[in-house]
Amino acid sequence: MLSHMELRTKVATCVRMMAMERMIDFNGHVSVRVPAEERGAGPASDGGPSRFLINARYSSRVALTAKDVVMIDEDGHLVEGEAEPPSESPLHLAVYKARPDVGSVAHLHPYYATVVTIAGAPFKPVYIVASEFGPEGVPVFDNPGLIRKMEQGEAVARALGPRQAVLLRAHGAVTVSTDVEGAFAVAVALEENARTMLWASSLGTPRPLSPEEMKAYGAPVSSRGTKYKMWDFYSEKARVSGWLNGLD
Numbered sequence: 001m002l003s004h005m006e007l008r009t010k011v012a013t014c015v016r017m018m019a020m021e022r023m024i025d026f027n028g029h030v031s032v033r034v035p036a037e038e039r040g041a042g043p044a045s046d047g048g049p050s051r052f053l054i055n056a057r058y059s060s061r062v063a064l065t066a067k068d069v070v071m072i073d074e075d076g077h078l079v080e081g082e083a084e085p086p087s088e089s090p091l092h093l094a095v096y097k098a099r100p101d102v103g104s105v106a107h108l109h110p111y112y113a114t115v116v117t118i119a120g121a122p123f124k125p126v127y128i129v130a131s132e133f134g135p136e137g138v139p140v141f142d143n144p145g146l147i148r149k150m151e152q153g154e155a156v157a158r159a160l161g162p163r164q165a166v167l168l169r170a171h172g173a174v175t176v177s178t179d180v181e182g183a184f185a186v187a188v189a190l191e192e193n194a195r196t197m198l199w200a201s202s203l204g205t206p207r208p209l210s211p212e213e214m215k216a217y218g219a220p221v222s223s224r225g226t227k228y229k230m231w232d233f234y235s236e237k238a239r240v241s242g243w244l245n246g247l248d
């Protein structure tokens with residue numbers, strides 16, 4: 001079980017890695033549900049309060065440290081920390097409310113995946129790691145507005161359904177998983193698939209994987225081995241290239 005400080009550092013690390021990969025710019029945020037044991041209370045379903053850690057609204061995404069990650073409650077109020085939470089916190093909170101299985105939410109502005117939503121092209125898996133998303137691909141939430149109210153967040157959560165990702169037209173994407181590493185891995189698969197679709201479309205019509213091919217490949221991103229392997233690769237890439245300088 002990670003401590004609060006370790007979770008804060010993990011969120012900061014993830015945001016910096018996403019900035020490195022152009023999946024987050026000066027906006028965008030990663031959150032994590034604080035485990036009940038860490039809150040010093042029983043689980044929310046037993047009457048304990050829900051708590052979430054999220055990077056603050058105005059902190060630079062490339063220089064985040066643990067102190068730039070604040071704790072909020074299920075209504076978005078600041079519980080711990082001194083900085084303002086993001087204005088789109090309701091997006092995260094609505095997803096956590098709708099999905100008890102979700103332990104981490106990332107709201108990104110990934111360049112290529114957003115281009116796909118603008119072109120109106122269906123987002124289908126075209127390379128093997130994205131077989132994770134299955135034959136129906138990733139849905140698009142057809143409203144480019146910012147998600148600043150709980151009702152808007154609930155609409156995004158409905159579009160997400162039981163999936164791991166939803167695209168927001170002309171805005172960005174939301175990825176979810178049981179942990180921060182998983183939300184990061186899903187984001188990488190999403191953006192790499194979009195980039196691949198775009199390049200393939202310059203040469204011809206992108207050919208999605210067949211349902212049989214996807215089934216044969218399985219769900220690589222949510223498998224423990226691949227998820228943590230991806231995290232290790234990108235966190236080492238970030239470290240050796242200086243993206244994690246000053247994190248601690």
Ligand SMILES: [Zn+2]
Binds near residue numbers: 028146171172
């Ligand atoms: Zn946004």
